[in-house]
Amino acid sequence: MESNSCFHCGDDCGKHPIKYQDKTFCCNGCKTVFEIFNENDLTCYYDLQNSPGAIPKEIEGKYDFLTQENIIEKLTEFRSDSIEIATLYIPHIHCSSCIWILENLNKLNPNISDSQVNFGKKTVRVTYNSDKTSLKEVVMLLSSIGYEPYISLDDFKSGKKHINRTLIYKLGVAGFGFGNIMFLSFPEYFEINEFWLEQYKPFFRWLMFAMSVPIVFYSAQDYFISAYKGLKAKVLNIDVPIALGVAVLFIRSTVEIMFDLGSGFFDSLAGLVFFLLTGRFFQQKTYDFLSFERDYKSYFPIAITKINRDGEEQSIQVYDIEKGDRILIRNEELIPVDGILINGRAKIDYSFVTGESQTVSKESGDKIFAGGKQTNGVIEMEALKSVEQSYLTQLWSNDVFSKNKEDGFTNITNAISKHFTIAVLSIAFISTSIWLFLDPSKAMNVFTAVLIIACPCAIALSAPYTFGNLLRIFGKLKFYVKNATVIEQLAQINTVIFDKTGTITSNKDSNAEYDGDLLSDSENTVLKNSLRGSNHPLSRTLYNILEANNIITLDRFEEHVGKGIEAKHDNIALKIGSASFVGNPENNAALNTTVHVSSNNVYKGKFTFYNSYRKGVSKLFNQLKKEFDLVILSGDNEGELENLKKLLPTKTKLIFNQKPEDKLEFIKYHQSEGAKVLMIGDGLNDAGALAQSNVGIAISEDVNVFSPACDAILDASKFKQLYSYIQTSKSAIKIIKWSFVLSFFYNIIGLYFATTGQLEPVVAAILMPLSSISIVVFTTVATNLLGKRIE
Incomplete structure (x- = not known):
């Protein structure tokens, strides 16, 4: 019989179908869509699913x-x-x-x-x-x-929010079918053999078949689609045994009623799908309730500088920005919100947003958009709206713009689930083969019960709930992790590398002394405004130390990573940075951290910094030394060598005069030797090293450290708790493994009853969501206890 359903949308074509290329369409709209796909070689759209489209609406003049x-x-x-x-x-x-x-x-x-x-x-x-x-x-x-x-x-x-009720509809269809099929099965359950049963038995059986068809092909379709995609990709995913169990029950039951061999297992089939969907519905609701992703995004830590009405600069969290606020954006800082450019020369890199690295120049009065990065000194802007945290986090998490550290990394769930699926299928086929010899009538029940009771839902849930809850807990404790994979990789590190300046030293408590020729008022003004535009830790420290000067717009500003700053205003051209950068190489041997200044290529002098180390640095390193190889990679000279030797454990490697590319190569070499590297830096000069490391953490201290290179952002006030965060990540892996053990024992007990023929498929389907609930409760409670230990 020729099908009268539309090839594109699946609707009934009625009495006057439209024919095109041996295909049937319900309207010219569906036919036009097919022609568009056909002309553009996109007809494989229909290979992914039968009749996936919708009837196009009349659109002329509508938009x-x-x-x-x-x-x-x-x-x-x-x-x-x-x-x-x-x-x-x-x-x-x-x-x-x-x-x-x-x-x-x-x-x-x-x-x-x-x-x-x-x-x-x-x-x-x-x-x-x-x-x-x-x-x-x-x-x-x-x-x-x-x-x-x-x-x-x-x-x-x-994108007005609408509730996705697809799962509810599928659950409703399965529940309706389950209830009615059970009701129709009662006479056979109680073996009532009156004349009416014999007379109407075939009708009842075919009615049960009719009710099970939408359950299998609609309610259970997600399991079949997932299993098909997995097999097509040559992967045994966790839905393969479920789909196989449903298919076997349906085919076996259909054969039984066709040849009058019995009433089949339509009741068990409907119950199985109903309870599977009930478990999935519970998982979805629980996940929505805990709101892992939404919660940790709301703690996203990026700070920004707000200019008050009296001209004072104040550091605030980005989510405190309101419409009309005046905001200062420094060199290499992210623009957190749409706004109007007021002062400065904007040269914005929108590669975070568009994927294209070409910079865009903007002038005063132009609109600038969130997600761009200023690359030409300091600018001032007026916010046009408040910040959307999810938008910033979306940019941070976009793997298009960062090195994908997940390549070659197999997470714990995938490592186990493949072997689990193979084991379950093997047990199912072996036990069924044995029962075919012992008692063929029980063989199909055994096969189906094994596939259901050994459903790997508990295994699939363990990691998402454990890591998801931990993301939320870490966020509350001011440790902001990009995604769950970072936690898993953090648990595997064996080498910890620190930058020095701005990482183990504090910008707020450092001080500097100037030695050299006095700078003129004009030179001091250019110097102050040059430092104002930089986010380097030494620049921020020196900017806070120097006396206030007039705010001016520089004619030229260029920051050379790892070297220094070039700036020009009127007839004054300053260089601020390392001795070699400003043209005074004989000063390279200075013992302390120094920043040198030259004006119009004439060397002026240097600022000598006296570092103040963060509270708890010595204790933290002593905690870490028991389990990890420790390294300090610093771009500064060896002036702090003796102080660091006294402060840090004896086995800590201290390496100085490292350029950004040297740090990257150091990490790459040790990774080739088997090291799993955690890099902690300032997010600016250390961007390459953070990207190369297995896990890169940027320290945040009242500065916008947004960088796609880092995997996590640690508030500077929580620096001394770094060891606790690492240990908690390792404990999270233990929680997952323990939940696997619980699931394993549950499966062993269930498989015993299933393989011995003592467990009906419908009972197995009831037990399965209960096991999922127990795993969710266990992982949530355990991770909450972990969080309390580090608060």
């Missing part, structure tokens, strides 16, 4: 409002001369086909450079060339292929 500048301004999160980025809420996103086509929009419109789907939030983030296409054309393209965005004109927001 004319998207040509209005004030609406475009509200809907776009980033706008430059030629690039715009908008995040659109797409209610129809529902399957892998949707993700695939929405992330291939560039093939339908070459002016779209990138599109990223967030399946959980049902959004697509589209980057496009605004000179050649427009937001209206992007939205019309989405609508024409059946993915019409939801745009609210009331508040100009795209």
Whole structure:
């Protein structure tokens, strides 16, 4: 019989279907979408899932409002001369086909450079060339292929939050089918053999079959899709045994009623899917309740300098920024919020946002966007709105802009789950084969019960809940970790490397003395304003020490990483930095940390710093020395060598005069020798070393240290607790392993009853979510106890 369902959307085509290329469509809209995909060689969209599309709505003239500048301004999160980025809420996103086509929009419109789907939030983030296409054309393209965005004109927001009720619908279908199939099975349960049962028995059985079809092909479809994708990628994921169990029950039951061999196991099948979905629903609700991700983002620590009305500079947390605030952005600092440029010469690197490293110049009065990094000295801006923490964290976590340290790293769940799945399948087939000889009537029950009772849900839940809760706890304790993988890698380190200046020394308590020719008032003003634009720890220290001077806009500012600063104003050209950088190489042998100054290529003098080490440094190093190799890698000279020898354990390696590239190569070499390196630095000069290390931690001390190179940010006030954070990460791995042990014992006991034929599949399906609940409770309570130990 010829199918009358639409090839694109799956709807009934009615009495007048549209035929095209031997395919049936319900309307010209669906036919047009197919033609678009066909012309652009995108018909493999339909290979991912049958009838994945939606009927395109009539769109002519519907989106004319998207040509209005004030609406475009509200809907776009980033706008430059030629690039715009908008995040659109797409209610129809529902399957892998949707993700695939929405992330291939560039093939339908070459002016779209990138599109990223967030399946959980049902959004697509589209980057496009605004000179050649427009937001209206992007939205019309989405609508024409059946993915019409939801745009609210009331508040100009795209992506108004809608609750995803798909799981609830699937659970409802499974629950309805389960209840009715159980009711229809009662006569056979109690072996009632009156004439009416014999007369209507076939009807009841086929009715149970009919009710089980939507349960298998709708309610349980996620398990089959996941298992298929895993097998296609040659990976045995945790849904393979579940899908196999459901399929076996359904096929076996269907064969039994077709050949009148019995009533089958439709009741067990419906109960299995219902309780599986109940467990998944519980997991989802619990995860939403704990809100790991949302909680730790709200503690994101980036600080910014706010200029008060009387001109005073005050360091505040970014989430305290309000509309209208005047903000100071230094060289290499991130712009945390959209605003208007007031003073200074802005040269902004938007690679965090757009992926393109070319800088954009802005003048006073121009709008600048959050996510850009100032690269040309200090600027002042006025905030146009408050900060969205999730947006900043999204930039920080974007692996496109950072070295992917997860390459070659296998997390604990993946390492175990593959072997677990193989073991479960082996036990299922072996025990079933044995029962085929002992008692064939029990063989199918044994096979199904084994697959269900040994469901690896508990294993799958252990790591996400443990690490997720720990992310939240660390955030409250001012240790801000990028993602769960960082915690797992932190637990494996065996070498800890520290930068010196700004890391084990405190900027706030350091002091400096000047030795040399006196600087003129004009030179002092240029010096103060040059230091004002830098985030280097020595620059910040010296800036705080020097007397206040007039705020001026420099004609030129350039910061050379690891060397120093060049600045020019009117007829004064200053160099501030190392002795060799300013042109005075004979001073390289100075014993203390020094910053040298030259004016118009004439050497003026030097500032000698007397370091103040952070409280608890000696105790921290003595704690670390028991388990780790310790190294100090400093760009300074050996002036602090004797002080450090007295302060730190004898086995600590002390290496000085290291350029940023030297630090990176040092780490790379030791990694090749088997070292798992933790690098702690200031996030600026140490960016390369932080990126190369297995885990890179940037120290935050009232400064915007946002860097894609670091994996975590540690508040300077919590520096002495670093050892506790590392130990807690190791304890988290132990918690996961203990939860695996609990799951293992549960599975061993359950498998005993399943393989001996004493466990019905429906009972196994009830026990499975209970095991998941116990694992979630255990990991949550255990991690909360860990958190209290380090508070």
